[in-house]
Every structure is written in C-alpha cells, then in structure tokens.
Amino acid sequence: MTDMPIPSARPASRPLSRPGLLFALIGVAGLALPLVQFKANRIVLGEGVLLGAAIGPLGWGAMALLALALIAGISGRLPMTLRLALGAGGVVAVLLALGAAARFLTPEGNTMARVAPAAGFWLLLLAFALMATDALSRLRLTLARRWLLLAAAIVVIGGVLWSGWLDGVSVMREYEARKDLFWREAGRHLVLAFGSLGGALLVGLPIGTGIYLLPRLRRAVLGVLNILQTIPSLALFGIMIPIFGWIAANLPGAAELGIAGIGIFPALVALFLYSLLPVVSNTLVGLRGVPAAARDAAYGLGMTEGQVLRGVLFPLALPVILTAVRIVLVQNIGLAVIAGLIGGGGFGTFVFQGLNQTAMDLVLLGALPTIALALVAGIALDLLVETLEPARTERTDA
C-alpha cells in the first residue's frame, strides 16, 4: 500500500488543508440537517430535529463547538496528532449528542415515541471519522500504537454503549426489547463466520498444499472452486436446505450428528464452500512465493519433504495465508447476514425481520453490529499480517 512516496512535509506547510475543507463541508451539511428523527411510534415517519433544538439549552452551544472543531481542521498548520484527537473526539461527541437528544426529546414515561438517528447524525459521524482516518493514514504510527488505538476505539465505543447513555435511541430500544435474542443471534453469527473459516482452513490448507506438490491437479481444483464462487449466495444457501434435509432423512446416523436441513447447518456449509477458494489459492500462492534459495537451502541441510514444508515453507507463506483468513472472515461476516433469510440465525434475522415490518430501527440493529464486526475483524487481521511481516514493513518505513 505504501509504495508511493507520500508528500507529508509539503501539505503541512500549506495554510489550507483541502481534505480538511472537504470534512468541514460534510460536517456543516450535517449540522444543517436534522440530527434525529422524532417519531410517535416505531413505524410512522417522523419529523427531523436539528442538534440545536434536540438537546435542550446546551444545543446551540454544542453546535457551535462542533462547527469550531470542523473549521479548525481546515487549517493546514494543525499538527496531525491534534487532528486525530479532534476527529476521535468529534465522533464521541456526536454519539453523546445522539444520546442526549434521545433523553431530551422522549417525553417522560412514553414508551411508544422513538428518537432515531437522521441524516445530520450520519454526516457528522462521517466527517469526524474521515478526519481521524485521514490523520491516521498520514501519521504512520508504529504497529504497537495502531493495535493500542484499535483497542482504545473498541473500549471507548463499547463504554458509551455500556454506560446506558444511548439507551433512549431507537436502535437501543429495539435492543432492549430483545436483549437475550440479540446475544443469541450474535453468538450464532460468530459461529457462522468463525466455524466456516475453521472448516475452510482444516480442508483448504491440505488441498492447497496438495496442489502445490501436484501441479497437474491445480487447474481442475481451482476451476471447481471458482465455479462454486459464482453461485449467488442466496441460491447456494437455498440449495443446501434440501440437500441436507435429504441427508438427514436418508443417511443413518446423520441426524444424530446434528445434520439437518433447517437451522444453522446449511448456512454453515454454504459459507464453508465460499471460503475454500481464497484459502486454497492463497496457500498455493504463498507456498509458491517462497524463494527457491530458501527451499533449496533447507533440502541441502538434509531436511525431509515434511520438515521443509513445516519448518520453512509454511512459516514463510504464513502472511499470504493470513491474508486469505482476512478475506474469508470479512466476507463471511457479511454473507452470514443472508443466513437470516433461510432461518440460519445471525444478525440477518433482525435485518430481514426489520425489512419485512418496515421497521428501520430493527434493520439497523442487525446491520450496525455486522458492519462493526467486519470492520474490527478486517483491521485486526491487517495489523496481524503486518506484525508477521516485520522485514517488509521495515523496508517500506525506511
């Protein structure tokens, strides 16, 4: 990613930061649009309320403060660390404002009224998140610091959710109404994403190694896996249901093993099939990418084929294989949503229930955790790949 010299010295001396200007424009649009929607109940369309009017007497002050932070970001002379702090602080402030609006606008004791985040909220969140991201991508922090920042972000956002400050917001009201179900589906979602990944690694690593050792089989194996990949997810999930229903009904002992045409099993197998291609092909690419000199040296030392594979080839191919893990995990976290459509559980249950009832708060309850999960998994595995590739990162940082 960092194969281009990034002119970090020049923009700092410019009086005006163009990205900062863009963020300010997005943010000001966010301030001018309603922060929240106030709805009499969860289905009807509501009316928008501006931040200034949404959190009581402090509203216009908060608005001015956010505007000030956005304008400060336009200055090209602002140090990057300060910019990062402004962005991160802005994200938290916008979240807190949302909670405050829900508390202020909901009439005492009214359980029907809903306060939902509106365009203004999303734009403000976007503006500050972009500001923080921009600063982060220029700061070139060390790996340890980036791990720390990821952990801090999870702790802070988790903390805001945990504290109950946002409990009045519509999405959290939906959560409150089905707390147990939410955590059960969350567990299901993780089982779907990680279970299929585990299966794909168990089966895909040997296949990848096999076609590395037997080049004749490469075309056929990769061809079949490629075709599997083109089947639309919805259809693959659907086809699994009758197949496993048949197996459970006709194969003795299958039903006892938990194989069934309904529930989590068909979804798990469909995700597993999608995960095979990235694992197999990256194992092959990783093994082939090991320098011939390293392999020959190992053979020269008198190592057996198995020892070379385990001791030399796999450790050196690990970053590429881990990249496959990242691809598969992020992809499966997203695709697992479709399991909700075939009764396989997971966050998709809320998404499709919400779409059916046109209850958008319920859709958000399914979509937001999915996005958060995919983001965290993607960033964490990116960092992990970099951690395991010390030689390369040192070179690009120099």
Add this chain to the structure above:
Amino acid sequence: MIARLLLGLAVLFLLAFLISPDSFAGLFQPLTKNNAPAIYTQTSLLSLTLSHLGLVALAVAASTLVAVALGVLVTRPAGREFLPLARTVTSVGQTFPPVAVLALAVPMMGFGAGPTLVALFLYGLLPIFENTLTGLTNQRPEVTEAARAMGMTPRQRLWQVELPLAMPLILAGVRLSAVISLATATIGSTVAAKTLGEVIIAGLLSSNTAFVVQGGLVVGLLAILIYEGFQALEGRLSRRIGLAQG
C-alpha cells in the same frame, strides 16, 4: 480450446432456457415436490434477467465513471493531498458487507430498485477505484519520463499514456464490481427490486428447490460469462500495449 467450446455451449443453453423455459421443465421436475410447478412463471425469466442485467449495468457504469474520475483526481498534483485518505477509505470501505449497505439504503430510498441501485453503485466504486489508483501510480517511471521528455502536456500524458497503460487494471476492477453486483442484485429482491433473486426467494418461501436452482443457475452462468468476457478483453488490451503476461 475446450474452455471456449464450453463457454459457447453455456451461452446457447442460457439463451435457449431464457427464451423457452418450459422446454426444460422435465429437467427441473425431479427437484419439485407434490406436483409443484417446475418452472417459475409469475414473471417471465427473460424479463427478470433483463431487468437484473440492466440494474447491474447501470450501477457498474455509474461506479466506473465516478471511480475512474476520482482515481484520476487524487493522482493529479491538485488532489494528491487526498491520496492517503482515499487509500484507507477504499480498504476500509470494502469490509462493509454488501447486504448491510443494501439494508441501510432502504430507509433513505424506500423499497424497489432505488436502494439496490445505490448499494450496487457504492459497493462497485471501491474495486474500480482501488485498481485505478494502482494502475495510475504503479507505472514504470521510464515511460512517464519519456512522455514528459517528448513534450506532452499533462493532459496528453493522462489520455495517451497513463490511462491506456492503466486500462487492463481498471477493467479488472470493473469485472470484479460486475461480478459482485450480479450476486448482490439477487439480494435486492428482498427489498422488492425486480431481479432473478425473486425466483430464488419464491423457491425458498414455497420450499420449491427447482426455483432456487434455476434462479441460481441463470445468475451463476451470467457471472461466468461476464467474468470470462472481461478477462478476454483485458488480455487483448494487455497484449496491445505490450504488457502481456503469457
């Protein structure tokens, strides 16, 4: 050339099936139970396929235009400041699940083709933008130097040197977008867009496997054909600009 023959057969089969699905009823009959219909007749498969393809084509064309324009913008001196941000946003953006993007577009757009189009457009931007960036920034310095030395203006360099050289990679991005969009459009049927997903969902709701299989089959075949078509185009372009890899 067995591959090409197989592709030709796939095209013929697909056309025959779409024009006269009833002639294939015998093929799908074993997949049904209790004398359920073997072929989806609620809406004609051909019209669903056309509207599916139309939706994908519109979304991918829009994302190609915007993504390439943005890619060019952030690699010009005036836009360089946005480059680090653009790289991070694309890599982070691609972790957003397409289904979630689709679901989030509904509150803004209502039901129908609108949210599907928006989700396909947004999601399609990223692979094209990423590949445009790679194509425009990873060019051999000798080539760009030579163009500069010949006295070409920045605009001429862009149109006559940089974009043609980046074209195979840009096309690879478009191919990726098209294939992802084709699959994601199926899910668009859950928000009432007219796509082949309608057939699959009808099959899921009435537990009629024949519907699920025929919907999946058509989308899968379309994906393979589009994939191969783009790849052939990329290969031809690469050879023309002397970048052929085998």
